[in-house]
Amino acid sequence: MTAQATATERADQLRVLSEQASGCTRCGLHETRTNVVFGYGDPDADLMIVGEGPGQHEDEQGLPFVGRSGKLLDQFLEEIGLRREDNCYIGNVVKCRPPGNRDPRQAEIDACADYLRSQLRLVDPKVVVTLGNFSSKLLLKTEIGITRLRGQAYKWWGRFLVPTFHPAAALRGSARVMEEMRADFQLVADVIAGKLVYEADPAPAESDSSGAEPEEAAAVDAAPVDQLGLFQ
Numbered sequence: 001m002t003a004q005a006t007a008t009e010r011a012d013q014l015r016v017l018s019e020q021a022s023g024c025t026r027c028g029l030h031e032t033r034t035n036v037v038f039g040y041g042d043p044d045a046d047l048m049i050v051g052e053g054p055g056q057h058e059d060e061q062g063l064p065f066v067g068r069s070g071k072l073l074d075q076f077l078e079e080i081g082l083r084r085e086d087n088c089y090i091g092n093v094v095k096c097r098p099p100g101n102r103d104p105r106q107a108e109i110d111a112c113a114d115y116l117r118s119q120l121r122l123v124d125p126k127v128v129v130t131l132g133n134f135s136s137k138l139l140l141k142t143e144i145g146i147t148r149l150r151g152q153a154y155k156w157w158g159r160f161l162v163p164t165f166h167p168a169a170a171l172r173g174s175a176r177v178m179e180e181m182r183a184d185f186q187l188v189a190d191v192i193a194g195k196l197v198y199e200a201d202p203a204p205a206e207s208d209s210s211g212a213e214p215e216e217a218a219a220v221d222a223a224p225v226d227q228l229g230l231f232q
């Protein structure tokens with residue numbers, strides 16, 4: 001009962017945050033958005049998916065990952081027994097669409113970071129999946145591209161992070177990209193099933209600066225998520 005009450009409280013807090021974000025003017029992206037795309041899914045999920053930012057369809061509908069990319073994402077989730085509203089929560093680094101689908105700027109990322117930190121703290125997933133180069137490199141603090149980053153689970157702030165391709169890249173790419181993305185989601189299923197055990201490093205590495213190798217990024221564990229130095 002206590003766990004249920006806690007989940008309810010966290011769902012309430014997410015709803016309050018979403019309402020606050022719906023009128024947010026912290027950065028210039030509010031001037032061109034149609035809707036704030038705060039996030040969607042199960043507030044008590046084992047899996048949280050983080051993309052870069054809303055695209056045109058997401059901006060129009062106020063929901064993350066709609067259209068063909070969203071359908072493909074749903075298919076990968078279904079293949080590991082998940083649905084976006086059931087044991088999965090989807091959000092983005094920035095909640096408003098950058099004009100022309102450009103990458104978010106650092107000031108916009110910084111302005112929006114508290115929302116993502118709060119989502120991670122409240123959902124408290126076992127595993128985070130980053131979709132595409134931008135969110136993968138940002139959260140893992142590395143310059144290594146997604147093609148080399150993907151294919152493994154990194155220890156990340158007390159949980160695992162699995163970087164994979166953006167579904168749009170899989171739709172544009174070869175069958176190999178599709179199969180590698182499928183393999184990454186199988187890794188996610190293994191984490192959720194407890195086949196990968198998280199063990200905190202006895203002496204976490206000091207370095208978390210941009211450009212860290214994945215192994216270094218993997219050492220940033222066991223810190224309170226409130227203090228998550230996500231993007232600095």
Ligand code: SF4
Pocket residue numbers: 021024025026027028029030036094095096108111112
């Ligand atoms: S991107 Fe984030 S910080 Fe900027 S206006 Fe939208 S919700 Fe606010």
